[in-house]
Amino acid sequence: MAHPVCILVDWGTTNFRAWLVAADGAVMDSRDAALGIMQVPEGGFPAALDRQVGAWRSADPGLPVLMSGMVGSRQGWAEAPYLPCPASAEGLAGALLEVPGEAGVWIVPGVSRETPDGRHDVIRGEEVQIFGALADRAAGAARSRQVFCLPGTHSKWAAVQDGRIDWFATSMTGEVYSVMAEHSILGRLMDPAGRDGAGRDGAGEDDPGPDDPGLDDGVSFGKGLALAAEPGGLLNHLFAVRAEGLFGAVPEAGLRSYLSGIVIGHEIRAMCGIARPEGPVTLIGRPDLTRLYAEAIGLFGPSTVVVTSRDATLKGLSILRKAMPID
């Protein structure tokens, strides 16, 4: 029987996921729990980790643990300082944070970027997925410039060249979708049974769960995408959800899909304008979201390839694991 060499953990805002991995990369066991960092009380991270993977650690004392995601944020277990762009997998592996007081428990840093006009942007967790998805390509393809899209509450677009993340940007697509549906006048006409179109979860959390976008009626989402390609701007297009609802031009059951199409269309339009993908865009995310995004990106031109965030995370952590200082 294979011997485990490491525990890999993806610990985000709303979910916890762990894999027990053998030297050849095979997954020997895994855990999934709705135990995001927001559910962990102050000082409760050691106990929370123990509840999930304590049995694996007892069976193999000294087994290293490698974690990525919001667990390394200021609101997480220990803050792993951001690595500035351009960032390579080797750079990340060399900047792992060993959690103070927890020998053998390591956290992958996030990546930060400063724009030419001096603004900041950050990712945490998506960097691991990007390198995971990249590793699945032929080495030649991986050398050319690749554009990635990771849809979610805060969607991330990134570009990788020569194995380094050299650009990324965040769009608040999923959050704008949900606050407008739940807290603005737009929600008044919506079917309360409706479910999300734009994603509510962060990267790395690819369970459809209760926010499964069940309401793409095949028409309203596309109408929203088409509107996003028109002039007027997002602030104007958002009002169409109310006006078209009032005039019955979009049925109540389609208003969430319409809103979803509008915000996703605006994200893609703006991000394609900056990232200017020359080849296919690699989509990393939950299958329900990547399906919507693949349809939408196709309308704006680029083709897409899809990787689930679960696969990308496992692959990315496996790559970083091999470069860990203790290996």
Place this chain on the structure above:
Amino acid sequence: MAHPVCILVDWGTTNFRAWLVAADGAVMDSRDAALGIMQVPEGGFPAALDRQVGAWRSADPGLPVLMSGMVGSRQGWAEAPYLPCPASAEGLAGALLEVPGEAGVWIVPGVSRETPDGRHDVIRGEEVQIFGALADRAAGAARSRQVFCLPGTHSKWAAVQDGRIDWFATSMTGEVYSVMAEHSILGRLMDPAGRDGAGRDGAGEDDPGPDDPGLDDGVSFGKGLALAAEPGGLLNHLFAVRAEGLFGAVPEAGLRSYLSGIVIGHEIRAMCGIARPEGPVTLIGRPDLTRLYAEAIGLFGPSTVVVTSRDATLKGLSILRKAMPID
């Protein structure tokens, strides 16, 4: 002493305002109350009007009442059907709705527009203000094409040519500002004492009130406007409020102004792109909002002239009053 000939009423979502007017247009008395249509119980409109202006009506039985604003919406006293674009003041006066069961009480219809791609947009109350502001110009100027901006929860931009409103569009600027500040992650870093920048009130309600934008620190609002002129799109620029707050590049006390500058800048950029004003843009609104918008519009090119929404409403209702069927 002058004799009253009419009662003019501006009845919006959150405020009630009335003027007792003489034949020469002089205001003999006025009332202001925080009695928006949302505060009036079902069936309570006759009593609500009586509480505000019953004394005027008792003193002069048969005095006609002319009302504009959301009182004519589906949620108001009686629904006054929209007049389609292009709409003139004469057209509005000819389409007044006499409230069923209330002889002598009239409501100005709103205006609707169908876009070339078949979408709908609506205004209700702003049409009166536009004709009021227009009447203050030399007749020659009023014949050429004029662009109007009425900032608020749902900002309206409109164009008038040959005395007819022939285009308008709505932007959800004030509402996006407030739901993002109150219900998204952006609010977490904000100074809770901060007040609104983008306006929360509808047109025609020009009291500064509790949402007075006190926090334009002279820097953060301008930084937000400058960002809105960059590529990336609104969904990306909104995230800058979080990132710049996290990195301390915008102080906590300035984050509301920064957000306000971003959304107002996006509105102006998109609307100027469609409306293409050739002369000055006429701003109609609360003085606090029109000050911010005048600064912002100037950065995007056009000059501005400012009319308070109170003045514009009174003037516009006075014009329509003269064309009332009972006059």
